[in-house]
Amino acid sequence: MATVFSELEQLLVYRKLLADVVIKKLMAFAKDSSWLQGELASDLITKAEELGLSGNLINSYLIHLISFDNNVFSRTAEKTGGKVGASLLAAAAHDIAIFRQVFAASQQCGFDGIILNYTPTYKRQDNHTAAVQEWLLAGADQYTAEQVAALLSGHYARYGYGEMASCKAFRWDKQKGLVGVKHIDPIQLEDIVGYERQKKTLLRNTEAFLAGKPAHNVLLVGARGTGKSSSVKALANRYYDAGLRLIEVTKNDLTDLPAIMNAARQWGKKFIVFIDDLSFEETEAGYKQLKSVMDGGVETKPDNVLIYATSNRRRLIRETWQDRAGDEVHHQDTIHEKISLADRFGITLTYPSPNQDEYLRIVEDIARKNNVDLPTVELRAQALRWEMAHSGRSGRIARQFVDDLISKISCG
Numbered sequence: 001m002a003t004v005f006s007e008l009e010q011l012l013v014y015r016k017l018l019a020d021v022v023i024k025k026l027m028a029f030a031k032d033s034s035w036l037q038g039e040l041a042s043d044l045i046t047k048a049e050e051l052g053l054s055g056n057l058i059n060s061y062l063i064h065l066i067s068f069d070n071n072v073f074s075r076t077a078e079k080t081g082g083k084v085g086a087s088l089l090a091a092a093a094h095d096i097a098i099f100r101q102v103f104a105a106s107q108q109c110g111f112d113g114i115i116l117n118y119t120p121t122y123k124r125q126d127n128h129t130a131a132v133q134e135w136l137l138a139g140a141d142q143y144t145a146e147q148v149a150a151l152l153s154g155h156y157a158r159y160g161y162g163e164m165a166s167c168k169a170f171r172w173d174k175q176k177g178l179v180g181v182k183h184i185d186p187i188q189l190e191d192i193v194g195y196e197r198q199k200k201t202l203l204r205n206t207e208a209f210l211a212g213k214p215a216h217n218v219l220l221v222g223a224r225g226t227g228k229s230s231s232v233k234a235l236a237n238r239y240y241d242a243g244l245r246l247i248e249v250t251k252n253d254l255t256d257l258p259a260i261m262n263a264a265r266q267w268g269k270k271f272i273v274f275i276d277d278l279s280f281e282e283t284e285a286g287y288k289q290l291k292s293v294m295d296g297g298v299e300t301k302p303d304n305v306l307i308y309a310t311s312n313r314r315r316l317i318r319e320t321w322q323d324r325a326g327d328e329v330h331h332q333d334t335i336h337e338k339i340s341l342a343d344r345f346g347i348t349l350t351y352p353s354p355n356q357d358e359y360l361r362i363v364e365d366i367a368r369k370n371n372v373d374l375p376t377v378e379l380r381a382q383a384l385r386w387e388m389a390h391s392g393r394s395g396r397i398a399r400q401f402v403d404d405l406i407s408k409i410s411c412g
Helices: 002-010 015-019 021-030 034-051 057-068 072-080 086-108 127-137 145-159 196-210 228-238 251-265 285-295 328-343 356-369 376-389 395-410
Strands: 169-173 177-181 218-222 244-249 270-275 305-311 347-351
Touching: 002 015, 002 021, 002 086, 015 021, 015 057, 021 034, 021 057, 034 057, 057 086, 057 127, 072 086, 072 145, 086 127, 086 145, 127 145, 169 251, 177 251, 196 218, 196 228, 196 270, 196 347, 218 228, 228 244, 228 270, 228 305, 244 251, 251 270, 251 285, 251 305, 285 305, 285 328, 356 376, 356 395, 376 395
Parallel strands: 169 244, 218 305, 218 347, 244 270, 270 305
Antiparallel strands: 169 177
16 A cells, blocks of 8 residues: 555656645645554545535545646646646546545545445535546546546636636735635526616627636626626626636726736636726726726736726716816817726616615516515515615615515514
8 A cells, every 4th residue: 555655756747746735644644653643534524524525535635636736737728728748638637546546545545434434414415526537547448538628628728726626716815815715605697687688798709708708808897786786796606617706806906907918828727807887087097007907008918808887977987067167179079088097888777776666676686586475566565665765776785685584484
């Protein structure tokens, strides 16, 4: 057994795995450091609960590391769409052959059934890692090491590695760069009632973008709570498997837009840079930075990036009384400058506040999906009273009403 595990030291492209604390303990344990068995088992159980690993935890944890490892093979496959050179593919196949020896030997490590047949409290749901496990654990008669290397190349091309594989959305950090958002809103477009034309346009434009066809930056304009932001977030959930990732950028981050574009340019993935609640005061620097990127300035927007922004108003820069002063030529120039940023978005979608019937339909839809058992007449009456007591009609107000109703029902 020690000889098999020592083969890990011969890895070519997956050598970073040797620095992992658990893998270090595994290799030491295999060299007859039996005193490590309890500590290693404890570490594996901790990882299983953190990551949702099941079955043989030695194999499951190693496969998890392989699935997300940042190495020259995974980076090249992600960036080139899986078009990896023959020599690099052969190096990956060499490592896969070693991993398969380890997988077979792990059954003889002396651990009991808990470690070799573990059931976590919360099992992982990502299907793409399950596919990697199937390829790696299959016999050579089903998938050769070379075939598995080719399949892994496609896996990295589709999902990426590291946080790019595990996260649907990212935020920008000035020091760290792109940082994965672990728990994105699970909203789906089907959860947003109404606005069918707007949703259809978003889908068509985003699918064209993913297919490498001409696509537009999009500005979503409308009142608060109408579903503008939710529509964009739903795209990240819908097209994650197709290689789409969301980068949430605050207005304060816009001065870093060139750096954000450069970070996205390093990847083969497609990104939507999402700016929520976009508007500017006249003196804010982010306005000129955004306009420069959209106009194709020194730091151009890469082909794998689109900008989707939401705003409560069509004119993104606030008009002041000073703008109205002066001669007509100056006034027209000022107005033109203030609407020019919105013109940089090829598509503008308007999300109007729902009328009363639309608002009630939204309430009924949300109530039905949450199994609220209340006569329609009573549901509508309460929804109207809620709307009058709050800030008008919107999908958000409808959701707040139903949440409050569910809370009251559950409390008796």
